[in-house]
Amino acid sequence: MRIIGQEWYLEYEIHKNRPGLLGDISSLLGMLGINIITINGVDNERRGLLLVIDNEEKTTRLKNILDTMDNITVTKFRKPKLRDRLAVRHGRYIERDADDKKTFRFVRDELGLLVDFLAEIYKVEGHKLIGIRGMPRVGKTESIVASSVCASKRWVFLSSTLLKQTLRTRLIDDEYDPDNVFIIDGAVSSRSTSEQHWQLIREIMRLPSTKVVEHPDLFVKQNEYSMDDFDYIIELKNDRNEEITYEAVHRDPEFETFE
Structure with a gap:
């Protein structure tokens, strides 16, 4: 009833x-x-x-x-x-920054809560730009993908190191669907000198769709975008006391510069 x-x-x-x-x-x-x-x-x-x-x-x-x-x-x-x-669903509140209301904090044992949170955001139509900070292999990409599945959305990588280093310069027609979730690895894209790659990113940014950027602080250093453009910032840590730094990202062999 x-x-x-x-x-x-x-x-x-x-x-x-x-x-x-x-x-x-x-x-x-x-x-x-x-x-x-x-x-x-x-x-x-x-x-x-x-x-x-x-x-x-x-x-x-x-x-x-x-x-x-x-x-x-x-x-x-x-x-x-x-x-x-x-x-109510998970039995705990999401930690939110007291000063920056668009910043939400999670630790690795809250991945289920993070996936649910992202999935609910994905379900809302229109442009959304989400940044996710975190150390390598803390669960950023798996959370983005899992939440896409939960929200019944198709995900499209523009840049990534999930299986092998990926740097897209074009998409096929059905990948431009605004209902898709577009994923950008800011550490990979920020090192790219490919104008075709950045032109693709600009095209996607203009779509009324969800865009998720890993390492947003690195992403905004090399282009016209700024942290003010983000609607949500997610911080994912192994524990509450962990400091997110980018030295480990730069040392990670997966992020070697494209030739």
């Missing part, structure tokens, strides 16, 4: 996690006629719920009742954002 109504994201912090607390809240939602789509812990002491509420009166009554509950504090009650949906 199709559920009709507006989706809401409710998140609350637990002060005293007594037995039956979740049952009380679930019962409250049931009595108000509010449907629960998903429940999950999103932090050690926080729980998130995706709800469907079919009228504004129920929304107001729920807010008022929750404000009277001593064991919890409501931290979010809003129309769900992508990060909210993924937090």
Whole structure:
């Protein structure tokens, strides 16, 4: 049966996690006629719920009742954002830079969360430019490809070192489809002196499609693009304390300059 109504994201912090607390809240939602789509812990002491509420009166009554509950504090009650949906799905929040809101951080054991995050971005039509920073062999390319599969998108490499070093100068007709995900390795492209390769990149940049650039900081050094052109920046590390540097990239034999 199709559920009709507006989706809401409710998140609350637990002060005293007594037995039956979740049952009380679930019962409250049931009595108000509010449907629960998903429940999950999103932090050690926080729980998130995706709800469907079919009228504004129920929304107001729920807010008022929750404000009277001593064991919890409501931290979010809003129309769900992508990060909210993924937090409930995966049981953790994506780390976001406090100052640069377009930068999101992941570690290698969060590849499933990263793939899901990218896939949801890919599903939105139109131009999107995504940069992914990370050390060699941390999982950047595999995450990009896996998220393309998850979003049912075809991926096209313009430059890559996935199997062997690739530097495209032209595409066949069906590869220009704006529904494709175009992948650029900034470390490879930045070393290319091929005008045909850069002309192809410019053509793809003008398409209303998703473009993903590995090593975006290297990519913007050799052309007219800047970091301001990126809609999302992803940082993928082996652990939270790892520093992303480009010395290791330059030393990697896979990135030898094309002859």
